[in-house]
Amino acid sequence: MLLPSSLASLSATADVLRRAGCVFAEDEAALLHEAAASPEELALLVGRRTGGLPLEHVLGWAEFCGRRFAVDAGVFVPRRRTEFLVRHAVALAPDPAVVVDLCCGSGALGAVLAGALDRVELHACDVEPAAVRCARRNLGGLGVVHEGDLFGPLPERLLGRVDVLLANVPYVPSADVELLPAEARVHEPRVALDGGGDGLDVMRRVAADAPRWLAPGGSLLVEASERQRDAAVEVLRGAGLSARVVVCEELYATVVIGTAGTRDPVGRGRVPNPGGQD
Numbered sequence: 229m230l231l232p233s234s235l236a237s238l239s240a241t242a243d244v245l246r247r248a249g250c251v252f253a254e255d256e257a258a259l260l261h262e263a264a265a266s267p268e269e270l271a272l273l274v275g276r277r278t279g280g281l282p283l284e285h286v287l288g289w290a291e292f293c294g295r296r297f298a299v300d301a302g303v304f305v306p307r308r309r310t311e312f313l314v315r316h317a318v319a320l321a322p323d324p325a326v327v328v329d330l331c332c333g334s335g336a337l338g339a340v341l342a343g344a345l346d347r348v349e350l351h352a353c354d355v356e357p358a359a360v361r362c363a364r365r366n367l368g369g370l371g372v373v374h375e376g377d378l379f380g381p382l383p384e385r386l387l388g389r390v391d392v393l394l395a396n397v398p399y400v401p402s403a404d405v406e407l408l409p410a411e412a413r414v415h416e417p418r419v420a421l422d423g424g425g426d427g428l429d430v431m432r433r434v435a436a437d438a439p440r441w442l443a444p445g446g447s448l449l450v451e452a453s454e455r456q457r458d459a460a461v462e463v464l465r466g467a468g469l470s471a472r473v474v475v476c477e478e479l480y481a482t483v484v485i486g487t488a489g490t491r492d493p494v495g496r497g498r499v500p501n502p503g504g505q506d
């Protein structure tokens with residue numbers, strides 16, 4: 229057990245954190261000092277962190293797109309790289325927009341997107357009760373959070389009306405979950421990480437149903453690893469969406485954007501985008 233006196237200064241706390249393997253020890257020390265109301269609480273928080281709990285779970289919040297979102301124990305911590313997906317979603321959203329954040333976790337993605345738009349109807353869904361509770365806190369009155377499997381809990385009136393479908397689904401191949409850092413492997417639920425054999429099982433299910441829910445010209449945005457990019461493009465194209473890839477090397481982010489066809493002017497249904505790709 230750490231004694232409070234060993235944490236009397238920021239640099240002493242940073243030393244303790246560094247010895248425990250925290251790479252950004254100074255930054256973390258500052259955040260933990262800010263969060264603790266007393267030396268005893270600081271010792272408790274530092275003990276949790278050096279015990280391996282993700283910093284965000286120790287603090288109870290994560291920074292995403294410059295804002296702080298509540299992240300409860302057992303809820304996936306939104307990653308910096310996913311800010312890239314949200315930036316593209318903001319650029320694609322019409323005004324007004326119907327937005328669905330599938331597999332919403334803490335709800336941070338939908339909250340940022342809704343905050344960037346003037347008129348939005350936002351629905352978020354997750355299968356994990358802890359994520360649903362957390363997303364409800366983060367969204368407040370911004371949108372409705374549903375609990376259940378993928379599109380299952382969405383109201384049917386949204387069929388064919390979704391302009392932007394955010395789906396940062398789990399995409400780690402099952403065999404690679406054991407290789408993840410302990411912070412994710414031990415403290416985030418497996419259902420938030422494991423995407424099946426090649427990591428794309430949940431993405432396949434989302435893509436297969438997406439055309440029924442998307443409005444004409446609406447977009448599905450998914451994240452993948454660099455290794456999965458070609459397979460992910462095929463998944464979206466196989467579902468009848470046009471697909472393009474955008475990459476941010478700085479954030480190690482790969483996003484595949486699938487777009488639904490627009491309405492045929494003579495009313496024969498959807499016209500796919502030219503060539504089915506961008």
Ligand SMILES: C[S@@+](CC[C@H](N)C(=O)[O-])C[C@H]1O[C@@H](n2cnc3c(N)ncnc32)[C@H](O)[C@@H]1O
Nearest residue numbers: 304306331332333354355356377378396398420
């Ligand atoms: C990689 S996390 C992403 C969370 C959030 N979108 C983000 O980027 O911070 C994947 C989320 O998908 C949820 N999930 C996994 N399978 C699901 C399913 N079949 N239906 C609904 N949610 C699911 C998990 O509970 C988890 O919150």
